[in-house]
Amino acid sequence: MSGTEKRPKKNWRSCVFCRRSHLVCDEQRPCTRCIKRDIAHLCTDENLGNSMGPTTPAPAAEESTGDIGLPPGGAEQLTSAMTRTPSFLPQQPTFVSEHVGSEFSSLNEFLNMLEDPLLVNQSDRQEKSQDDGSKPYDGQETTPIIIDEDQQLKGDNNAPTPKEHFFLTAADPSTEMTPEDRLKLVINAKLEAGLLQPYNYAQGYSRLQNYMDRYMNQYSKQRILKPLSTIRPAFRAIARSLKDVDLVLVEEGFERMLLSYDRVFTSMSMPACLWRRTGEIYRANKEFASLVDCTVDDLRDGKLAIYELMTEESAVNFWEKYGSIAFDKGQKAVLTSCNLRTRDGRRRKPCCFSFTIRRDRYNIPICIVGNFIPIS
Template sequence: MSAQNQRVDGGFRLGQKGRRTKRKTQRACNHCQRSHLTCNDSRPCTRCLKRGLADTCVDGARKKAKYLLEGSPQMIGTSGGAAIGATRGTPLTNSFGSEAISLEHAVLMNMLATGLAFPVTGQSPRAQQQAVDETHHPLQRAPSGPAVHGLNPVYPQAPGDVYSAVVEPYKYNTGFHFLFKYISRRMGRRDILRVSRAIAHFRPSLVALLRNLTREDLIFMEKSFQRAMLEYEKLIGFVGTPTVVWRRTGEIALVGKEFSILTQWDRQELVATNRFIFELMDAESAVVYWEQFAVHAFENSEHAVMSECRLVRPDGSLVPCAFSFTIKRDLFGIPMAIIGNFLPIL
C-alpha cells in the first residue's frame, strides 16, 4: 500500500482508490462515550472540535463489569488472570440470591486475598515435620451438606430417595475453605500463588452465573447432581477404567473399584470421609490440575482434558498416571461434576 493510501486525515484512514474508512480507537473521549458516538484518537477529537468542546475533551473512563461494581467494596478487578483480593475481616454482605452462594463467594475472596499475601518462602524442617504429622492427623473436615449418593448405605439409593432427601443447598464454601487450609499447610509459596491465580481466573465467571440463583435453584442443582451420580455409578461399573467423580471444589463423590485397586485407597473411606481429589495427588499434580480446570471450567465444550499426574497411595508411594478429566455442567452452565480417568504409566 502506498504512503498516500496510509495517510490519516481527520480520524479517517485513506484506503485504496482514495476511499475514506473509519479508523477504530482504543478509547473514546468522555463526550463521545456519553453520547455513544464514534470517536478517534485525537485529543481533542474531531467531534468535540466541531461542537466547541475541545477544552473538556479527555479520555472516557472504562466501565467495570457489573458484578464487580455490585459486590463487596473491597473487591478489586483484575486483568490477565491476576488474583482478586479482599480485605480480611470485611463483614459479609448477602448480595446474592442465597446465603450459600454468599458464603462460597466470601471464602473464595478470603482465599485469594490471603493466598497472594502468604509469607511462606519455602518449607522449613519444622514445616516439613508438621506435614508429616498431619499425614497421621488429617485436617479437620466439616460436612458440606446433604449426603451424596455413593457406597455408604445411608446415602440415597433410588431417584425417589434423592428427590425427597435433598432439602438444603450444598455448602460448597466448606470445600473451598478446606482447599485453602490444605494448600497453606502443604504447599510452598510459589504453588500457593499458582493455585490462587487459577481460582482468580474462573471466579468472576462463577460469580456471574451464581449471582441470580435462588435457594430453590441451588436445591434443584443438588438434586440434579445426586441424580446424575446414580447414572454415573452404573456407567463406571461397565467401563472398567480407574475412575473418580468429584465436585467443583474437588470433593470426591464417586469412586470406581478399579481406582481403589490402582491406588489401594478404600472406596468407603474416600466417599464417606469427605476426601478431595487433590489430596490424592502430589503437590505439582494438584497445582497443574487447578490451572487446567480454571482454563476449561466455563468454555463451551465437554471435551476431555488430557494430562499426567502422580497419585499418592496411603503409604506415601507415588503412582505415575496418564490422566484425563471431563467437566459436566448443570442447567445453568456451572461445573457440576468432574469425571476423572486414570491409567498407570508402566
C-alpha cells in the same frame, strides 16, 4: 343509587390452603374443601396481620427543622444520609442465595489470604488457638438446622408445622400450574422444612486452603491462585441471580448423576472417579481404589479429595487446566498426565490422566469425572 356511591365489597376470607391453591373458599371453618381433603384440623384463616410488623410512627424530626433551616422533607433526607453505609467501607456483592454468597465470600477470603502471607500466618495462629484438642476436619461436618416446632406451635395451635406444610404441598392435587412450577413449589416447601439443603461449597475451599497451608509451598499456592481468580468473576456473574431453590434443583440433579455413575463405574475396567468442583471425591470404582491403596467406601461422600491423592506438581497442573476451561462451554475434556500417590503417601503411580467437566443448567461446574491409565 348515585354514580359516586360504590357498592360495598364482600369481605371473603380464604383459609391457608384455598388461598395457596387460588380457589374460592366458603366462610365455614373448617371449609368444605379442607373437609374433603381430610385436613379439617389444619384449616385456618390466613393471618395476614402477623406477616406485617406494627407500623411505627416516623420520628418527629420535622418539628425541629425550623431551628436548623432544613427544607420540607429535609429531615428524612438527613436521617437516611446518617444511616447510609460510609463509602470508605468495603462493599461485598449481594446474592439472592445465602449459600452462593457464602461460597463467593469463602473464595474471596481464600484468594486474599494467599495473596498476603502475613494473613495466612495469622490465620494459622488463630486456628491453632481455637482448635487445640479438637478432632481434625474430615469434610463431613455440616451445620445442623434445628427447627423448634414447639415454639412455632405456640403462636397458633392449629397452624401447620413446616414439615406438615411440605407434606400438604406435596399432596396438593392442584393442576393450575405447570409441572416445573409445581416441582419448585414442592422443593421450596421441603427446603423450608429443613429436609433439603444446597451443598456447602464454602467448606470445600476452606479444606483446600488448609491442605495447601500444610503441604504446599508459596509458589504452588500462587499458581493455583491464578486460575481461581479467573473463575471468580464468571462465577459471580452467573450466581448472583440464583436462589436457594435453584441450588436445590442442582443438588438433586447431582444426586441423580451419582446414581448413574454408580452403574457406569461398576462396568468400567479403567480406574475412574468423580469429584465436586472443590475437589471432594464422591464416587470411584474399585480399580481406582486399588491404584491409590484405599477402599471404595473411602472414596465416597467427600472423605478424600482428589488433590490429596496427587503429588504437589500434579495437583497444581490440574487446577491450572481446570481453571482455563471451567466456564468455557466449547471445551469440557482435557487430556494430560499426573502422578497419583497412595493414601499414605509412600508410593507414586505415574498415569495418563483425562478429566471431563460436567456442568449444571446454569453452566456452573457441578462435578469433574477423571479417568486414569497407569504407566508401567
